[in-house]
Amino acid sequence: MIEAIKDKEEWRKQIALVPNSDFYYSYDYHYLSKNDDEQPVLLKYKDGQTSILIPLLIRNIENTNYKDATSVYGYAGPLVQQIDKTINVEKFQKALNTFLNQNSIVSVFSRLHPYIEHQEMILNGLGNVNALGNVVNIDLTDTIENQRAKFNRRLKTYLNKSRRSCTVIEGNLDEHLDDFIRLYHENMKRVDADDSYFFSEDYYRKILLSSEYESELSLCVFNETKEVIGASMFMKKGNIVQYHLSGLSEDHFELNPIKLIIDEMRIKSTHEGYKYFNLGGGLGSREDSLFKFKSGFSKDFREFKTWKYIVNEEAYKTITNNMLGENIEINEIDFFPAYRLKKRVVKI
Numbered sequence: 001m002i003e004a005i006k007d008k009e010e011w012r013k014q015i016a017l018v019p020n021s022d023f024y025y026s027y028d029y030h031y032l033s034k035n036d037d038e039q040p041v042l043l044k045y046k047d048g049q050t051s052i053l054i055p056l057l058i059r060n061i062e063n064t065n066y067k068d069a070t071s072v073y074g075y076a077g078p079l080v081q082q083i084d085k086t087i088n089v090e091k092f093q094k095a096l097n098t099f100l101n102q103n104s105i106v107s108v109f110s111r112l113h114p115y116i117e118h119q120e121m122i123l124n125g126l127g128n129v130n131a132l133g134n135v136v137n138i139d140l141t142d143t144i145e146n147q148r149a150k151f152n153r154r155l156k157t158y159l160n161k162s163r164r165s166c167t168v169i170e171g172n173l174d175e176h177l178d179d180f181i182r183l184y185h186e187n188m189k190r191v192d193a194d195d196s197y198f199f200s201e202d203y204y205r206k207i208l209l210s211s212e213y214e215s216e217l218s219l220c221v222f223n224e225t226k227e228v229i230g231a232s233m234f235m236k237k238g239n240i241v242q243y244h245l246s247g248l249s250e251d252h253f254e255l256n257p258i259k260l261i262i263d264e265m266r267i268k269s270t271h272e273g274y275k276y277f278n279l280g281g282g283l284g285s286r287e288d289s290l291f292k293f294k295s296g297f298s299k300d301f302r303e304f305k306t307w308k309y310i311v312n313e314e315a316y317k318t319i320t321n322n323m324l325g326e327n328i329e330i331n332e333i334d335f336f337p338a339y340r341l342k343k344r345v346v347k348i
Helices: 008-016 027-033 089-102 119-123 144-149 153-165 173-190 201-209 250-255 257-272 289-295 313-324 338-347
Strands: 002-005 038-047 050-060 067-070 079-081 105-111 128-139 166-170 214-222 227-237 240-248 276-280 300-310
Touching: 002 008, 002 089, 008 027, 008 038, 008 050, 027 038, 027 050, 027 201, 038 089, 050 105, 089 105, 089 119, 105 313, 119 128, 119 300, 128 289, 144 257, 153 166, 153 250, 153 257, 166 257, 173 201, 173 214, 173 227, 173 240, 201 214, 201 227, 214 250, 214 257, 227 250, 227 257, 240 250, 240 257, 250 257, 257 276, 313 338
Parallel strands: 067 105, 240 276
Antiparallel strands: 002 038, 038 050, 050 067, 050 079, 105 300, 128 276, 128 300, 166 214, 214 227, 227 240
């Protein structure tokens, strides 16, 4: 039987029982990330001492009586508490299918977590798990000196130059949040980012104030003018540090403020005893200039995967045909779920 948890305190209680769950599983992040038409839910399945938790956002499918489910932006997927090798995965999958069908959920999409074990084992046989690319990890269990030895030569040169000109400080929410927002929004406009990458001041403030994880706002100050020229937001929970959002001044690219901020966070987090520092990947699944920037710090790559599951094939096909037209070849559409493609194109 699947229990759908929507209560904040119960959600927090269940996640707290799983070691190293990461901040992407928190109730606060789900609540802040959801759109107006989305309902955060934590699905719980229990079998003996083993519990399986899956956080999702449930949303209505326009002009139908059906719903679908997706994950928050970032890294999510199933969490397994006290895994038992005798666990009956088929029994779990049957219970999940019963829940999804009873709640008229046509499809499920979830980004998976490159650092969390057992996810593919739990999902094997339910739809498809696809590898999209890599994320970059810095092994914080290694010595600080060995970590730096793995940087590419150009990165070391950039960091030496940046340290001579700049200082990294820990930001104060009341004093420095405006600096972060200005630089982050400037960055998003420069790369012509989708509207979904722009958030309200309330979002930034609340995500940094949550008690479910540790958050840090790091700023890079140009020594000569005392101007804040770069800012990054980091989230820490369990044994993982996540590089979440950042922005920099267009006038100070040559000083590489974000590289310096990341390097200072690497050193600090190593001293604090964290195990992984996830820098993320490129844009989408591509190993592009963003990925090249991150991979200068480390060649410890982890595969980033997604889960796509059509629960109700007949309803999925009918809804897609109604949305996109009878002649559409559903199998040729890369976007998932296919019936949301039209809405996405209109938005762009």
